[in-house]
Amino acid sequence: MSLEKRLVIVALACAAAADAMAGDISYLRRGRDPDTALVVDSGRRTQEIRKGEDVADVGRLAEIDDEEIVFERALRDEERKDLERLGLAAPDVRRLHLRRREQTRAAASLGARATVFSAD
């Protein structure tokens, strides 16, 4: 086995998946109609959620596009007071942007003595 065949770059799963994780769910793709999104829940079940639907501990699904979904959650008064006590900004609403879970792409070679791998 040549050296070229043995060297690849890998983005670690823990890092690559981090952007797709929000609590216990990740965003796969749009659902059957524009107001739905396919997500994978904590039990690794794929389910379709609809805009306006509440997901526990994450918030209400507010926006869906090809690249991300956005959840909104109004902060409770006690949460805001806690932040204010610490001298921190106390937002009315927290919006969580959850990017679509990316798929790993196949490797491709460039150059005679190089091994090239790409993933997105």
Next chain:
Amino acid sequence: MKSANMAIVLLAIPLMSSHAYDLETHWRMSLAATNTSSMNAILAMLQVGTSSKLDLGAIARPQINDGTAAGWIEEGSIVEDGDSDCDPRVRNHFYNPLNNAGYLRGVIEGAPSVDWGLEDRGSIAGQENSYADARNLFWSALTATTEADRQRNLALMLRSIGQVIHLIQDAAQPQHTRNDSHAGLTCPLTLGLFGPKSLYEGYAEALAQTGQLPYSGYANVSLPRPRDYWDDEVGRGIAEFSNRNFVSAGTNFLGPPDDLEPAPGLPSPNGAGARTDTVDIQELMPGTSLRGTMTFIGTLYDDAYVQQADFNARTSTYSIFTADLAARRLPPRYTLNRFNFDAALALLIPRAVGYSAGMIDHFFRGTLEIAPPDRFSYLVAPYQDGNGQFTQLKVKVRNTTPDADTGAGTVRAVVRYREAHLTDPLLYPAFASLDSEPSYAVSKPIENVSIGRELQALDFDFSESPIPLKVGDVSLIVAFRGPLVGQTFTENDAIAFGGKDVFEPQLIDFGNSTDYDCYQSTLYDVAGATAQSRDVNRDGRQDLFGPVTEIGSYVKLQSSQTPADWFAPDAASFASPGFGYAEFARFVAVQDQPQYLLMTESLNIVDDYSGDFSQHLAWFIIGRSINRLVEQDGKLVHEVSAYSAGAYRGTETPLHTDLVNSNVYANEACRNGIASVGRPMRETTGSPVGND
């Protein structure tokens, strides 16, 4: 006839206010001007929401000023008249464009309002809120290092703009441009502003209070110089318009009705083209019990700015004495009443608003566009042992000011950010709460630089004001101060600026994990492995490979729209001198794209065991990190992205790219297992390319 005219005068009196061109009138005109100006776009560039409150403690007129940018302009347009009806500063509110003089009555003199308002020909004692002052305040706000200073300077700048447009609004009142005293008798004689209280202003105020003044209908004015808004010497200034086309109580027509003469020293209006129109009072005031007629004098007026001329049918009115005086061959008298005022206000108030809005636009005319540098990332910094800071900002900038080019001036950059707390924002931005107030880092100035129409690279030195890495809500401002010169805009001490919202700092790790190889789903430590130990199944063939040493390892961040390809080391974003096995380097970068390409490249890789040589290039699409506060529908919204760290060989990181043996990558168990192998990664140094 006589009794009828008397009745009209008496009817007008109850509409008079005891104030001058007054609170409600200036307030409403300024509000209308602010709403039609470019103010909202400017506020967005300044990262100030339209409902954001500025320097609340300094508000002097809380009934007018709610602390918003518009509120501060409105307060300025009120306080320019001072704290009392007869504040001495009002003597500086007159300007006669025919002789460029201010108020003059006996020995009492005021500065021309254009000089007072602009201070473009020298400072004037007692004036601290001129256009020139506003310029200084704007620069101070843009380059402030604390939120309190920034707010204070912004608020004062906006108030000063309000005070300047007050003077423009006054210049749309003929008494202010025809040296016609109208302060009323309640003012102390020492003030020198004699004359009866202005019926015109009182009437306007009454209409303003009942929502009947016409504010719209005249587009925002654009003239080359601030002074031109008063007087450009060719008739387009508002002072020139009001002076030339209207009479006032103290400067009404003279002479017989068939041979009208202008007031002394005021050649226009002069009766040329004048016509009279006698109207039945029943028609003027339907339902009144009065009987008789009124005779209006109409004259031509011209608007040199829009280059239109028309006819004002009610410039003046025969007084109740005109007929009797004419019969006795005595000089007649002319008067002004609510019908003249209505006609004048319909022409003057929309212009006062259009010129005021134009002045606001003029003040904020200078704009810059900010774009990413060739290396893609605005900020890049090494991150070692949990520490680091940005000390250089790379941007591209171009002048986008409509029709005005910069001369040589001063350029500074400002990075606005909020310190993050509760969690490390580089690792867990979604859970990092932000300071309630932003912080500011200001670069050293770059002197004697002009900014052209094409994007040009600028490097800003923040070594004396470094930017922390563990922050959120990052945005950039680049500000130029110096000449802006063009055919439609000329100012020697202008300011042009641009803002850019960028994403949050992202930690990127890259290194070498070739000290483990995989055979039949099991990871083997290959550092120092012998030929015998590399033949796991004892079949006489090598099963385990590596480790390798990288001599020079590079990371380049670039647009996801640009195809990945080999790159020269000096085009990298960050460079490491090289990695042995289990070594890595870290850096933090700031960019402005939702997703981007991360490429890693090593051009000289040597197998520690076999001595074989290789190169590699790899790339990944990376998503941005968000942790910022925005104002939305009056609510404060904390935008965050689901982006968080994981463990990798003794490190904690949200993004780690490593060179690994292909057998490791090919096997899921090994791929997942390498993150928790026994040998921890050792952190090494690296540096941004381009001496960042």
